[in-house]
Amino acid sequence: MIVGVGFDLVEIERVERLLDGKGERALARLFVDNEVAYATARARPAMHLAARVAAKEAAFKALSGSESARLIGWKEIEVVSRPGHAPELVFHGRALQRAEVLGVRRHWLTLTHTDSTAGAFVVLEAD
Numbered sequence: 117m118i119v120g121v122g123f124d125l126v127e128i129e130r131v132e133r134l135l136d137g138k139g140e141r142a143l144a145r146l147f148v149d150n151e152v153a154y155a156t157a158r159a160r161p162a163m164h165l166a167a168r169v170a171a172k173e174a175a176f177k178a179l180s181g182s183e184s185a186r187l188i189g190w191k192e193i194e195v196v197s198r199p200g201h202a203p204e205l206v207f208h209g210r211a212l213q214r215a216e217v218l219g220v221r222r223h224w225l226t227l228t229h230t231d232s233t234a235g236a237f238v239v240l241e242a243d
Contacts, residue, residue: 119218120240122177124170125233131166146172146190154197166234167227168195174225174238175205179214188214195225203227205238218242 134142143152147168155164172193179185192211196204205225207215215223219242228235 117242118239119220119242120178120180120238122174122179122238123236124173124177125235126166126170126173128160128163128166128229128232128234131169131234132162135162135165148191148194151195163229163234167229167236170234171195171203171205171225171227171236171238174236175207175211178223178238178240179211179218182214182217184210185214195227215240 143165147155147165151165151168155161155168158164172190172195175193176185176188179188188210192207192209194206194208196206198204203225205223218240220240221243222241224237224239224241226237
């Protein structure tokens with residue numbers, strides 16, 4: 117049974133401007149170390165960071181529906197990318213608590229991007 121769905125698009129240029137203006141502070145506020153390491157090892161880090169922002173926003177939407185869900189922080193949703201595997205979400209803190217309340221047993225994440233936009237779609241599934 118599907119218990120949550122979320123979709124989001126992020127302009128890559130917006131993330132580039134954020135990084136130009138806030139740099140390390142923005143990275144530390146929005147991403148866990150593994151996400152930053154993954155993105156900065158790529159030719160266009162902002163494109164990969166934008167995809168992760170979109171994934172986090174899509175996950176926020178999929179987890180929504182309670183006052184406590186509104187308090188989920190950026191770093192409580194992590195996008196994990198491993199070579200040869202589809203990207204995955206890892207929930208921490210309040211995001212994990214909300215997923216447990218919803219009975220989430222599986223999740224589905226897809227990321228995409230063009231030269232200008234990154235997108236993500238999240239589906240949360242319970243038994």
